[in-house]
Amino acid sequence: MLCGEKSIGAIAAGLLALAGAADAQVWRADQGDGTYRNPVLFADYPDPDIIRVGQDFYFASTTFANVPGITILHSRDLVNWRISGHVLPRLDGDRRFDLRDGGVYRQGFFAASLRHHGGRFFLAVTPVGMNTRLYSATSINGPWTFTELDLQAFDPGLFFDDDGTGYIATSIGSDGTITLLTLNKDYSAVASSRVIHFHKGAEGSKLIKRAGWYYLFNAIPNRLGMTVSRARTLRGPWETRPQIDDKSGGHQGALVDLPDGGWYGFVMVDAGAIGRMTNISPVFWKDDWPIWGTPDAPNRVPDRAPKPISGQPFAEPPSSDDFASAKLGPQWQWNHNPDDTRWSLTQRPGFLRLHATRAADLWSARNTLTQKTQGPRGRATVKLDLAGIRPGDVCGFGTFGKISAQLSIVGGNGSRSLTMKVTDSTEAGPKTETRVPAIPFTGRQLWLRVDTDFGRSTGQVAYSSDGARWAAVGGAFPLRFDWRTGTFQGQQFALSCYNPGASGGHLDIDSFTLSALPADVIVPDAKP
Template sequence: MRLALAVALELMATVASAQVWRSDRGDGTFRNPVLFADYPDPDIIRVGSDYYFATTTFANTPGITILHSRDLVNWTLASHLVDRLEGKPEYDLKGGNAYRHGLYASSLRYHAGTYYLANTPVGQKTRIWYAKDVRGPWRFHELEREAFDPGLFIEPDGRAYLTTASTADGTITLLTLDKDLAHVTASQKVHYIKGAEGSKIIRRGAYYYMFNALPPRLALSVSRSRSLFGPWETRDQIDDKTGGHQGALVDLPDGRWFGFVMEDSGAIGRMTNLSPVFWQDDWPVWGMREAPGRVPRRAAKPIPGGAFTEPATSDDFGKRTLGLQWQWNHNPEPSRWSLTERPGWLRLKPTVATGFWSARNTLVQKGQGPASRGEVKLDIRHLAAGDRCGFGTFGQFSGNITVQGAPGGKATLAMEVTEDTVDGARTEVRATAPLAKADALWLRTDMDFTTDLARVAYSVDGRRWTGLGGEFPLAFAWRTGTFQGEQLALFCYAPTESRGWLDIDRFTLSALPPAKPERVR
């Protein structure tokens, strides 16, 4: 009996500490995706022996995440571009929300000791950000126009250009920038590809290569020319059935090339795949020579050796600043959260909102696949009557357990599912449960991206768990929801001003056995 108990406890500890997804197989190979989470619109560059990866964040803040790697397979979070979004009251959840807006596809480049990042906030003019250190501080020049999904290219002599194309038009325009990358000095239409957007330009030998996403077909094309101004000739590359539809190439120090591309992957969002690339008649070919035109499910690591690393997830809130894995659903109210009022705990004070979808200071991080469990320990003693605080998912469907404060220090648990639709957000209360007086409460959220289903549970001792409300769906939709994969969310709001608060001791992410086997391309 003791042996069985010891084995069970060891197994539980192993599961709790297991990595959710390991691309690096530890035998000199890797498997796709390199990150089993929503890192859309990738742009990857090499600076010496370091690789940097910029990815879209929409209305989340801090905005635009930048990751770092030494081998293109093992990534860590390096920085964010901006602390908050500017230019619209909706970024503060005033007069409406900014979900599906904010900061879209960026283009990251490095030249002569400076990092540059081109980005066009939705509905605003294009900005060229620059910094000596990828961790910032970043400053920017705002151009005279709005260039959709700008692709930055800088010649060795410093001449700089932006490409821009919109799916609605397909015309690819080349903008010439001045020496400070602060103004557009010329504009010329140089190519046309039906449905093109997300242009990226690289140079190899005598040719320039321009990669374009083709969202209507979920495909990627490549064009080549001996001049940036054309003429360009175009070929199809790959699509979501064979690897992905938006990306480009990055070179290795030894002259080899690898491709990176995002793939629409259901509720988890858009995941990044990595592929060896070989050249045939000065055209890039994705995949391996024995299996061309297809991103491999598994391949040799681009750069062998090196230890396994991954973006941070679990957090004991022991630092004075939030970990880079966390973002707010919009610009937060700084006075309504703290890591210092109770050291070692995250304190959330209720923001005023009519519901979950319109509440500020919802703290999120990416859902992880193929299946994972998020667990939090809460101190709920200081909730006031009317406070609604809890933990769950955040996206097209937001399912959570809400702790509802009541007079006399009592509380009730409610399992709620909020769905965002074209007509607005709708909330369904699936189940409720009375909560006996307790100082601490544990909540957990399980997400399985092989079935696109989730469930939530609670515990008053951290050991015995009670499910509430049954399974609910996970989904991704660009017309509604957040335009992101489903995220994990901590929240605290109230219908009127509140003097209560919620303290969060720790957040833990662990792997779960997926309900379905790993897909094979």
């Protein structure tokens, strides 16, 4: 798992001109003319591992402490993706997953490795501070069960050889020693371990096999790049060559084969406040070495290219929600394991009800419901019913992560008011600035809005009493990513309701709508 931070202003500026093909979407990779543009998802889907099973591609992505955990996406062409589901309905093994003892933001489940073998799906993942788990299921939609191994394999790279033997390649960037773990026959334990290679800074190992060669891909944190090594046997000796880096397309990834025998690469790129996004790239072979790009433009991931597989319809992960279903959509995740007694989609059909949880602030509040922001420029709007708000309740909407900017309704004794706070999650702990202490509000219905511009790394919130006339409050705030603090994820949208006291009321959410930010809307620059 690599991390880094850089502006995506240049990326966004170059791509905004193409947005007219999909005015209704925040981002659309499929251009509708047989081509696609990168990233295939303009959102935080980090640590990708993509496999093909028949005509279907599956993509596993990191979720840290968010619940449900380990997102699985599905595609028929590597460009148009839908969320198939999640591996873990709840996180287990640590009371901090319930947001106890400070919680485990930045930890949890990440850098999973997905494979299909013998009619089953397998997924290796190492929860922070725990031994590696090997999950398996007959269907990608589960149910998944797991076996816990007797060691911790950092960023495990799962691989099954032609004879059915299972292996895990593992390395950690602070060292660079690459170790190969051989699993026993039923994949329930490690049978043996041996060092097979050393490459300074290597981590995020992934293994594939092609034409009698084994290929080992490794991310290199200190260069935000990726190498490929090859050998005739898993024991080596290995030859190593540099591949690409964040300047030419990304890092931490590997290859996946197409049904027609071709190959494509997938790689994540650190992209500032939006998080870490996934690019895909054609790959060609020269002297049995993979080369990213095309013979005419080698060694770089193209911004735009022909689709790997033509004829597939447009698809994307869901975002907007009217909460008419009795089940949360797959785009939603809780900040930790939720208290299921404190939220409901059935107590008032057509609304999501969040009961106020007891907490001192947003960072420690359980049952905060999140969704990935989308770039390059987005507008998210929620419609709320405030009838259930009680004294002391702090219920609202905004961003969550490194910067948590929340516009909230606060219940008082016979009154309500709006407040806007910006919290920066620093290494010393969350630091909160109250931008707007109290705006009296008497209505029952309230609309809240968040505008985000990831090209300029700035955001702004606004409110309305009728959904038509809006008032921006609190000024612009920065959008940021920092792996050392926050949630180790890109900025998220967040719906929350908490009360510092012993009891509280509830917030009813009628709808959430996400769309592209209108071209004529300029989000002000955030103050330093």
